[in-house]
Amino acid sequence: MARTINRRQFIAASGVAGFAGLAGCIGDDVQNENGDGDGGDSNPDGDGEILSWHAGGQGGTYYPLSGDFKTIVEESTGHSLQVQSTGASVENVGSLNREKADFALIQNDIAYFAVNGTGLEQFEGNSMENIRGVATLYPETIHVVTQADSGIETVEDLEGTTVNTGAPGSGTQVNALQILETAGIGEGDFDEQNGDFTTATEQIRDGDVDAAFVVGGWPVSSVQQLATTSSVSLVEVSGDIRESVKSDAEWFADDTVPAGTYDGIDQDVETVSVQAMIATHEGVDEGVVEEVTAAIFDNTDQITQKTEFIGVDSAQDGMPIDLHPGADAYFN
Template sequence: MRDTLNRRRFVGMIGAAGSVALMGIVQDDDVEEEPEPEEGGEVLALHAGGTEGTYYPLAGDMKRIVEDQTPHGIQVQSTGASVENVGSLAREEAELALIQNDIAYFAFNGTGIEEFEGEPVENLRGIASLYPETIHIVTQADSGIESVEDLDGAAINTGDLGSGTQVNALQILETAGIEDFDEQNTDFGTAADQIGDGDVDAAITVGGWPLGAIEDLATTQDIAFVEVTDDLRDQLLEDAEWLAEDTIPGGTYDGVDEDVETVSVQAMLATHEAMDETLIEEVTGAMFDNTDDFTTQADFIDQDTALEAMSIDLHPGAEAYFEAAGIDADGTDEEEDDADD
């Protein structure tokens, strides 16, 4: 894996934003009322993302499942997502957090982007991989923007400051050679509003499809997606091993009938090393023994794929659960391995 990205522009732009996030300055906090755990349970803070993205409703599923299956309570907090959430775990201000696997890798290894360079977040630990986070580049249908290269000189919303979305957006733009653009930074819902109002030419969002903010926009506006294909996609996949080819199926969003070729990262659930092993094993088991109870990204969250694309060390509690379930650390079923032998 290549440790650092081509960063002539990427690092300079993301560095200041990420540093703000790691300092713990939360934008547009939305903190639920603290739950009351049952006897013997604990209240666990779960840092998610913006309310218009995928992390927040997924965190709601996790809260419901864990509270149904264990004595523990979950307090979900809306945040700027991945980079900010890493900071919360680093400071042990959250017990659980949703982050992208690429951001987890950068943080754990102290590399890749400026705010982590030489400053590894050594207490970061993984619990499970969850689902592909698809990169959407959305524009108005009549914008005339047909390729990423057409974004030169455009006004582009690249996501919340310090978010994994912004990291991925700037990586794509840099790889495409886009240096002249007006960067806007907001949550997904505001980005969709900006597209609808014509305040930006394009918005880059990252999340499991369908993204609610884009779904809502597509019901009132004619939208189009800019594909990530051919040489650009090949270069991105070469530069960043954690990226994968992906497709937004035609019909996912109103008025977009053809498949859209793009790339994706992986969403994951993380914690920090100081968390009690038994507690993390209980939380992991509650979710992965009851995957049918998920309503968000339910087609992807599965015990058998929970360790695929895991980019950091597992927490011992999660490792204990998956070992007992017969899942190797490489994400394969031990019975299948034995059969192959």
Template sequence: MTNTNFGANRRDVLKGIGGAGLVGLAGCTGDSEGEQISWHAGGQSGTYYPLSNEFKTVVDEETPHSLTVQSTGASVENAGSLGSGDADFALLQNDIAYFAANGTGIDAFADSPIENLRGVATLYPETIHIVVRSDAGIESLTDLEGMSVNTGDLGSGTQVNALQILETVGITEEDFDEQNAGFGTAADQLRDGDVEAAFVVGGWPVGAVEDLAQTADVEILSLDQSTRDEIKDAASWFADDTIPGGTYEGLESDINTVSVQAMIATREEYSADVVEAVTAAIFDNLDDLTIKTDFISVDSAQDGMSIDLHEGAARYFE
């Protein structure tokens, strides 16, 4: 798939099979030439939404299909939307995908597995940013006890990760004042002094954190190795990660933290031809992307895949 001519020929073929594969779907779409694809992303201040719009550009240009990107509460909500058929594709974290498919891990999926959830590709590390006000005296995770902390949108992957991490160091939901809002609102809360800390999960640099670092006196908590090891021992989907010094204005030292993995998912019953065409459009045109390009590749697209692969994606990667 690195040969340019092969990639071009493959795209032409996939345009054809993408349209042909819609014959069986025509009753749903009313359009024999292209599928109207519903793609659920995340909040507009994170990475999911702008990256999804870059995917939209290549899918719209390279296939007969039209992709519509919807802003959502991200991982947990997106898994449910795939399960109900409201979404055709969605971005979510690999840990949330595992919980959803297996009906475990968090209350939202307890004993209610989303059995039609299928994987397409993993993309990039989603880094845990623990952003704190510089004047709050927070030097470690345990200092968050008794504080007002934004753990992300209610039911989001960010909230799930935040509560998992806090529980690792012995802080339960009764031990702090939990606030729930998206990245943009969390930044405003930190700037205005309404919370002492906020969890933000996304591939660095996260736009909301970039803006906040330029306009407020904040820091990102660096975790010592023993704390990172505790977090990884408690949940195997976490991995060590480092935010390089200088990524955010005024934060010149490397920040040690942990991460999960962002991934594309779909639903089992969705057309294998369309899934293959969309997957090919994205991974045959990586040079057209500008976001997370150091991480997204064909070679790494199954690293950390936590659920069964969709037939259409398997066709492409195999």
């Protein structure tokens, strides 16, 4: 069982910026592309429904992968997916909890925290028990990006530097603060900046930050674009630090960014990862969830992102929460 993170405890970023991000996702409606925050409306042009699907920032993996799912579902069922770009995991669990999204992509650690009301200060006493799992997808790799000549070679070298830890309240920020804390770098030991993946890589390019955390299935498009125009390096999360990270937060697993994934990265880079997953909420019709799940996993050959990882056989690996009955009907 995953343990509660006792970070002094995300008081600086999660307690302020992170909490503000969560408050926004709890209190404000997130609109889909047709201007309606509520999902699950009848589709006037067919027998299916218009389903709101919350993804992530356009510079990561969630958004283009969600585009693949949209194409597949709309070609295979009567349903229409309205894909929304969002702040990703923490924002998305709030949208699911309020039933303003029908489906969303989230990290497995954030799913566990949200449903159990633990792990992060934002979730304490606010368990989101209506969220249900659909399927796990692929490893979300922790990238620690820096300029090639920065002199930053280890996580410990980030002490005293300026670091973009991700969008406020995002899963990326959560993971970054966990890793920094494990390395002995707490609040006040570095200058924290926040922004989405595109902002983070632009800051690296312009020298506005020393390093940035980006969490996504490699290759992450924003990092890929940065590496084509700038000399970058990836900081390893390896050795004793990696073992300590996994001990402190049991949802992390060993991972490697293969040599050649990004221009200028000529050797494998050891790091850790969490798991991306599809989630829904218990208010979505069982038949709809089964149809959407079947469409995706019966047509994985049409997926263009992370194709080597996504499949029926691995779709419940690392699933941290109860399955929606519609997903259970498909897989079991």
